[in-house]
Amino acid sequence: MFRQPKTLLAAFLLLPAAACVDPSDREDIAQSPLVTPPMMNTRPASFDCEDSGRVVVRPMGDDGRAIVLAFVNREVNLKSVQADQGQKYSDGQTVFWMQGEKATLLRAGEDEPESCEKK
Numbered sequence: 001m002f003r004q005p006k007t008l009l010a011a012f013l014l015l016p017a018a019a020c021v022d023p024s025d026r027e028d029i030a031q032s033p034l035v036t037p038p039m040m041n042t043r044p045a046s047f048d049c050e051d052s053g054r055v056v057v058r059p060m061g062d063d064g065r066a067i068v069l070a071f072v073n074r075e076v077n078l079k080s081v082q083a084d085q086g087q088k089y090s091d092g093q094t095v096f097w098m099q100g101e102k103a104t105l106l107r108a109g110e111d112e113p114e115s116c117e118k119k
Contacts, residue, residue, distance in 0.1 A: 044056050049114050085099055103117075
């Protein structure tokens with residue numbers, strides 16, 4: 001007759017200890033996209049290119065599938081395209097391919113790509 005209150009008391013005392021688990025240590029909890037949007041940690045990046053000079057890359061949207069490539073006097077909207085490595089964007093004429101701290105830029109109407117370095 002008195003065993004049930006003891007069991008309830010033990011469960012009540014252990015309940016706070018079960019709640020003291022760091023969520024990052026739990027494999028059964030997946031990161032919700034509502035907590036950290038995909039592009040939250042992405043900021044505009046500046047590159048110095050051989051011929052074009054300073055080029056600023058700004059993400060568009062929250063899915064990482066498009067960027068704005070800002071030159072001194074114009075902007076070009078580029079969409080993500082398939083790449084073996086890094087992130088590659090194109091509008092069919094201009095191509096910007098980022099691989100870590102380096103990038104390659106092929107401007108519309110040009111035959112040779114130019115090298116760029118992140119600043």
